[in-house]
Amino acid sequence: MATDRLQFHEMGLDDRLLKAVADLGWSQPTLIQEKAIPLALEGKDLLARARTGSGKTAAYAVPVIQRILASKQTVREQDVRALILVPTKELGHQVQAMMRELTAYCSRDVRVADVSGRADVSAQRPILMEKPDVVVGTPSRVLAHINAQNLVLHASLEMLVVDEADLLFSFGFEADLKNLLCHLPKIYQSFLMSATFSEDVQTLKELLLHNPVTLKLQGCLLPDASQLQQYTIKCEEEDKFLLIYTLLKLRLVQGKSLIFVSEVSRCYRLKLFLEQFSIPACVLNSELPVQSRCHIITQFNQGFYDYIIATDERSLADPAATQRPAGKGKKKKKAGNLQDKEYGVSRGVDFQNVANVINFDFPATVESYIHRVGRTARADNPGTALSFISHFQLALLKEVEEVLTGDNAESALKPYQFKMEAIEGFRYRCRVSAAGWMHALPLCIITENALKQTYDNPEELMWPWWDCFLMQDAMRSVTKQAVREARLKEIKQELLNSEKLKTYFEDNPRDLQLLRHDKDLHPAIIKAHLKNIPDYLIPEALRGLVNPLSDRMRRRREKSKVHGVTKRNFKNVQGKNPLRSFRYTKRKGTQK
Structure with missing residues (x-):
C-alpha cells in the first residue's frame, strides 16, 4: 500500500x-x-x-x-x-x-x-x-x-x-x-x-x-488501549506477596517482566521471598556496580532472565525517605553513600521485548508511573501494566487516571478481574503463624503415620495436611538480617565479577555470558517441596492450564494404571486402618 x-x-x-x-x-x-x-x-x-x-x-x-x-x-x-x-x-x-x-x-x-x-x-x-x-x-x-x-x-x-x-x-x-x-x-x-x-x-x-x-508529537503520554493494557488491583502489604507468588507460579503473567519496588531493600526481600518457591529473579538497583547493571540489562534483553526486580530513580531523589528514622545517623549516612546518584532504569534504558510491567509498589508521582510503564509496549509491540494499590494510594491512583485519561476514556486503568478467594489456599504457603504450627504438629504426625500404614503412596495424600500446617513460613524467613546478608553477598559478588575478572571476561566473552545474576542468594532456608504446586491448591478454572505435578509424582500415577484399570492404593489390613469407618464384629463365644 x-x-x-x-x-x-x-x-x-x-x-x-x-x-x-x-x-x-x-x-x-x-x-x-x-x-x-x-x-x-x-x-x-x-x-x-x-x-x-x-x-x-x-x-x-x-x-x-x-x-x-x-x-x-x-x-x-x-x-x-x-x-x-x-x-x-x-x-x-x-x-x-x-x-x-x-x-x-x-x-x-x-x-x-x-x-x-x-x-x-x-x-x-x-x-x-x-x-x-x-x-x-x-x-x-x-x-x-x-x-x-x-x-x-x-x-x-x-x-x-x-x-x-x-x-x-x-x-x-x-x-x-x-x-x-x-x-x-x-x-x-x-x-x-x-x-x-x-x-x-x-x-x-x-x-x-x-x-x-x-x-x-504524539499527544498521548502512553500508547492507547489497543497496544497497552493497564490494570490495577487493590491489595495490602501481605496480599502483595501472595499475589505476586500466585501470578508468577501459575504463569498468569507470561513473558519478560519488570517488577518495580520503592526501595533497594525491597528488591532483596521480594527476591528472597520468590526463592522460597524456586522462582528465579535478578535485582537491579543503585548499589550494584554500573558494569554489572549494564550486563544485567544486556542479558535480560538476550532472554537470559524472565524477571527483573528493580528500583527507579525516584528512590534516589529523596534518600532520606528510604532510610531508617533518626537516631542511627552513622548507618544512615553509610547506606546513602552506597547509592549511585547517576542510576536510573525507568527512563531511557531500552529494555527489549518487555511484555509486562508490574508496579509491586505504586510509584510516588504521575511522571514516575509514566516512565515505568513506558518500558513496555515500545515501538509496535503490545504490553501490559499491572499495579498493586494500597488503600492510602487511592488518591494518587485517581491523579494518575486523570492525567492519562483526558478526553480518551479507553486509556484509563481498568480493575484486574481477579478473585482473591480463589487463591486463599496459597496463603498458607506464604504465612503460617507459630501458634498454628504448634497446634497442628501432633495432628500432622498422627495423620502421617495413619496414611503410611494404609496407602502405598502416602505422599500424595499428605499434601493437604502438611501444606496447610507444615509449609515453611516464607514471609517470616525473609527477615531483616536475611535481607542485609543478601545485599552484602550480591554486592561482593558483583564487585568481584566487574573488577577483578574484567580482564578475563574481555579475553573470554563466552564465559561472561555464562555469568548469571538471578542465582539464589540462600540466606534463608529453602524447602525443596515448595517448588511444586499440589493440584488441590489450583483454582478449578486454571487446572487445565497449569500442571503442578512433579515428574516423580506423575510417573507414580501413570504406573498405578494397568490396562485401563486403576490399581487399588490401599492395603487390605482389617483393624489397622484408623481412617476407615468403625465396624462392629461379634466375637465367637460371646453373648449379646
Whole structure:
C-alpha cells in the first residue's frame, strides 16, 4: 500500500548509514524520526517531545552521524564534534550502543566514546586523548574531564544533544550543566529530547537553544488501549506477596517482566521471598556496580532472565525517605553513600521485548508511573501494566487516571478481574503463624503415620495436611538480617565479577555470558517441596492450564494404571486402618 511518509533513503543519508539502518530492521522511520531528521540536517535547533519508546535516540543519532560524515569530506583533522548529555549511566551505555550500531560501516570515520561508566576519571584520559568524534556522558562526568583537561570543547564542538532533558535537573545536574556551558563555543547546534515539557525543560530551552523548532508529537503520554493494557488491583502489604507468588507460579503473567519496588531493600526481600518457591529473579538497583547493571540489562534483553526486580530513580531523589528514622545517623549516612546518584532504569534504558510491567509498589508521582510503564509496549509491540494499590494510594491512583485519561476514556486503568478467594489456599504457603504450627504438629504426625500404614503412596495424600500446617513460613524467613546478608553477598559478588575478572571476561566473552545474576542468594532456608504446586491448591478454572505435578509424582500415577484399570492404593489390613469407618464384629463365644 502506498504511503506519503518520508523514508530513510529520501533524506539524503550516507549509503553506509542507510546500510546500518537496514541491518537494524527499520523499514520506515517513526513519526519523531520522520520530522526531526530532515530539520536537524538543515542545521535547525530542535526541542522535541515524544513518548518513551518512539525512537527519540535515533532521531538525533542519525543526523549527528550524517553531519560528521559530511564534515570529514572537507576537514581531515580529528576532534570532538558532538557531545551527548544523558542523566544516567545506563542511558549513556544505551546511547553508545545505538551509535555503534549505526556506525557499523563507518566506524573508522565516526568514533564514539562513553565516559559515563567508570568511577576513575584518570582511567578515561587515554580514550579522550584520541579525540573521539562523539562523546557521551553525564554533565558531572563531562565537567570533571574538562576540569582535568582531558577534554576540550570550546574550539571544535558543533552539536550538543541533551537526552531525557526533563530529568537532568531532577538528578541535581543544574549547577554542573550551567558550569559546562561556559566551556562550549558560542555557536553550535542543539537538540533537546524529552518525554515531557516541564519547567526544567523550558529553563534548558532558554539556556541552550536558539530559535528552535518545537516538535510536539504524539499527544498521548502512553500508547492507547489497543497496544497497552493497564490494570490495577487493590491489595495490602501481605496480599502483595501472595499475589505476586500466585501470578508468577501459575504463569498468569507470561513473558519478560519488570517488577518495580520503592526501595533497594525491597528488591532483596521480594527476591528472597520468590526463592522460597524456586522462582528465579535478578535485582537491579543503585548499589550494584554500573558494569554489572549494564550486563544485567544486556542479558535480560538476550532472554537470559524472565524477571527483573528493580528500583527507579525516584528512590534516589529523596534518600532520606528510604532510610531508617533518626537516631542511627552513622548507618544512615553509610547506606546513602552506597547509592549511585547517576542510576536510573525507568527512563531511557531500552529494555527489549518487555511484555509486562508490574508496579509491586505504586510509584510516588504521575511522571514516575509514566516512565515505568513506558518500558513496555515500545515501538509496535503490545504490553501490559499491572499495579498493586494500597488503600492510602487511592488518591494518587485517581491523579494518575486523570492525567492519562483526558478526553480518551479507553486509556484509563481498568480493575484486574481477579478473585482473591480463589487463591486463599496459597496463603498458607506464604504465612503460617507459630501458634498454628504448634497446634497442628501432633495432628500432622498422627495423620502421617495413619496414611503410611494404609496407602502405598502416602505422599500424595499428605499434601493437604502438611501444606496447610507444615509449609515453611516464607514471609517470616525473609527477615531483616536475611535481607542485609543478601545485599552484602550480591554486592561482593558483583564487585568481584566487574573488577577483578574484567580482564578475563574481555579475553573470554563466552564465559561472561555464562555469568548469571538471578542465582539464589540462600540466606534463608529453602524447602525443596515448595517448588511444586499440589493440584488441590489450583483454582478449578486454571487446572487445565497449569500442571503442578512433579515428574516423580506423575510417573507414580501413570504406573498405578494397568490396562485401563486403576490399581487399588490401599492395603487390605482389617483393624489397622484408623481412617476407615468403625465396624462392629461379634466375637465367637460371646453373648449379646
